[in-house]
Amino acid sequence: MQRNFIVTGGSSGIGLAVIKKLSDDPSNRVISFSRSRKKIERAIRDWDLKHKNVEFIEGDVSNDADCKKLAGYLKKNDYKVHGLVNAAGVLTRGGIEMIDYEQWKFNLDVNLNGPYLLTRHLLPFLKEANGASIVNISSVASLRPGTSIAYSVSKAGLDMLTEFLAGDLAPYKIRVNSVNPGLVRTPIHLDNQIFDNEKEYEEMLIKSTERYPLKRIGEASEVASLICYLLEDESSWITGSIFKIDGGVLVYNDLLPPKNSK
Numbered sequence: 328m329q330r331n332f333i334v335t336g337g338s339s340g341i342g343l344a345v346i347k348k349l350s351d352d353p354s355n356r357v358i359s360f361s362r363s364r365k366k367i368e369r370a371i372r373d374w375d376l377k378h379k380n381v382e383f384i385e386g387d388v389s390n391d392a393d394c395k396k397l398a399g400y401l402k403k404n405d406y407k408v409h410g411l412v413n414a415a416g417v418l419t420r421g422g423i424e425m426i427d428y429e430q431w432k433f434n435l436d437v438n439l440n441g442p443y444l445l446t447r448h449l450l451p452f453l454k455e456a457n458g459a460s461i462v463n464i465s466s467v468a469s470l471r472p473g474t475s476i477a478y479s480v481s482k483a484g485l486d487m488l489t490e491f492l493a494g495d496l497a498p499y500k501i502r503v504n505s506v507n508p509g510l511v512r513t514p515i516h517l518d519n520q521i522f523d524n525e526k527e528y529e530e531m532l533i534k535s536t537e538r539y540p541l542k543r544i545g546e547a548s549e550v551a552s553l554i555c556y557l558l559e560d561e562s563s564w565i566t567g568s569i570f571k572i573d574g575g576v577l578v579y580n581d582l583l584p585p586k587n588s589k
């Protein structure tokens with residue numbers, strides 16, 4: 328049976344890793360939804376050409392008209408939607424004194440309003456699949472204050488959206504779950520100018536590994552494996568759950584240092 332999956336932010340990082348996994352099954356049709364042509368071309372250039380079952384559609388998840396257009400495309404082609412992965416995300420660094428209102432709105436628009444808009448517009452197609460799954464990509468920053476006030480708040484809102492939708496959409500057999508990664512090496516930090524240069528970024532990655540009990544940061548493919556599990560019927564009794572995937576970084580609480588740590 329042909330199944331259709333929509334992955335926002337499929338041109339890069341975690342979204343791209345999901346697309347790679349899903350497209351390994353030739354009976355899947357995978358549709359990526361993201362903004363920049365340049366990033367799409369970067370993804371296609373690095374692409375294993377045997378994967379022909381992927382379409383890259385340009386659009387902004389925070390733009391109502393773009394989301395409507397995607398729904399129109401699905402309707403025109405008579406596509407049901409078996410899975411929606413809300414992976415598109417942005418990150419602007421800083422606390423209340425650094426983040427201005429424009430940046431605040433930008434983070435909330437993409438990271439929180441985007442998943443809301445897409446879920447709303449794609450609902451008719453998700454219902455038709457009779458057992459669809461939505462996976463929202465949140466962050467451990469939703470559970471503890473992190474690099475950015477706007478990002479943390481947007482992701483905390485996304486966690487609640489996940490839980491709310493799980494109850495709301497259960498009558499339609501639509502499951503909704505959240506995957507909350509710790510630090511994963513993807514272009515997000517450099518593409519969003521979180522660091523001035525690559526050297527600074529690499530130094531941060533090395534420093535960060537120390538905070539992780541498993542002494543390493545994550546790979547996009549590891550996060551994609553959990554996302555793909557939640558898309559499949561193997562996870563058919565899981566809904567409304569928030570899954571940390573973080574090398575154990577939230578195990579320790581700074582207020583309570585572990586007795587045996589060196």
Ligand SMILES: NC(=O)c1ccc[n+]([C@@H]2O[C@H](COP(=O)([O-])OP(=O)(O)OC[C@H]3O[C@@H](n4cnc5c(N)ncnc54)[C@H](OP(=O)(O)O)[C@@H]3O)[C@@H](O)[C@H]2O)c1
Pocket residue numbers: 335336337338339340341342360361362363364366367386387388389413414415416417437464465466467507508509510511512513514515516518
């Ligand atoms: N990497 C990490 O350490 C980490 C940790 C925790 C959570 N996450 C979350 O994981 C998700 C994926 O992040 P990533 O690390 O894979 O980042 P990434 O490599 O920068 O990929 C982000 C993707 O989102 C797309 N995107 C951004 N704004 C968009 C918009 N308005 N409309 C449509 N697409 C948009 C980007 O393409 P365009 O810019 O061309 O649109 C790109 O394809 C994000 O939600 C992020 O918050 C990442």
